[in-house]
Amino acid sequence: MAFHHVRFPLDIALGARGGPERRTDVVTLAGGGEQRNGREQRNGRWAQSRRRYNAGYGVKSRADMQAVLAFFEERRGRLHGFLWRDGIDYSSGGKAPTPIDQAIGTGDGTRTGFQLTKTYGAAFDPYVRMIAKPVTGSVLVAVDGVEVTTGWSVDVTTGIVGFAEAPEEGAEVTAGFLFDVPVRFDTDRLDIEWSNFDAAEAPSIPLVEILP
Template sequence: MSGFHDIRFPDAVARGATGGPEFSTDIIAVASGFEQRNVNWSAARAKYDISTGIRTREQMAEVIAFFRARKGRAYGFRFRDWNDFEAEAQPLAPTTDPLIWQLTKQYASGPSADQRVITKPEAGTVVVRVGGSPILVDVDYLTGLITFDLAPATQPYADFLFDVPVRFDTDHLPVVAVAYHIQQVSSIALIEIRA
């Protein structure tokens, strides 16, 4: 992924952020009241507002420095979604190469499920199992690709922690200094980057 800095947004601010997955759906209603729904995206794209996580002058200074170092929307970075960052016993998705598999996370609800591709696992947290036994694999922490020495004979599973690749959704950081220790900002949006 070009234009990506492999650094995580400050956790203390991220813990207070709001947001989550977003889909794009067009709804066409006819005169009788029936609807036709067209799903535009096959996968969700997360959006966050980090302004709700800024509680101190020091945190605001850290966000300003982080924003300037990423040059607004120019460079992506890692973001910890504290509501969704853990995965246990998740099936890996095959690729065209039998030695290379992709980290994923399943979201099941009743008979329906959604599979999310994970591209930013946290270093040192990925444990891959085949037949219930942990095995050594090569993990690409910038793509979420897992490389086996030998093609697995059965479905591989993984436990891991992960971040979301995001970027600022603005090139302008509107901060108002109300007093020395009080700054106000209406919204600072982050948007997920799709690989």
């Protein structure tokens, strides 16, 4: 298997449905007296959320279905991963990134590599998500609130920002960016129904996020 650094057709992706999934075990207590009956114990089995999408909702025409068919065949079904644009969640802080959107680390005088991340929530229990597929040319970086335009680069296959010289100890490193989600097809079969000459119905084209 391999990862193909190519994006699923954007106009189809923006009409799709999907979002994050988590796995939680919920046990309803039945013993221990009346005070415990009906209470729950919950255990989160996944440390990271995993996104799932259905691209079938974005298929509006025969041309769309032909584009999906070609993309599916080139990926060999579930074999190879690819890039997916989440129409709701694709930016570090808003539609237009700024270099102070997300804190990605603190300098210690020797560290030169910083992983792009996006934080969801505030002080109560924030979730930090690794961003491995930033969009080429979209990444902005700042050190202690001052934008840095030279002396660093980003690997768009891993999301790691590398500095030529390590930021000073205690310096806050921040970044802004657009990003895609690494996914694969979650089926080896396309079940296509031709409804008329210029339209097709694709009940389900499931995709699942490839976690780092």
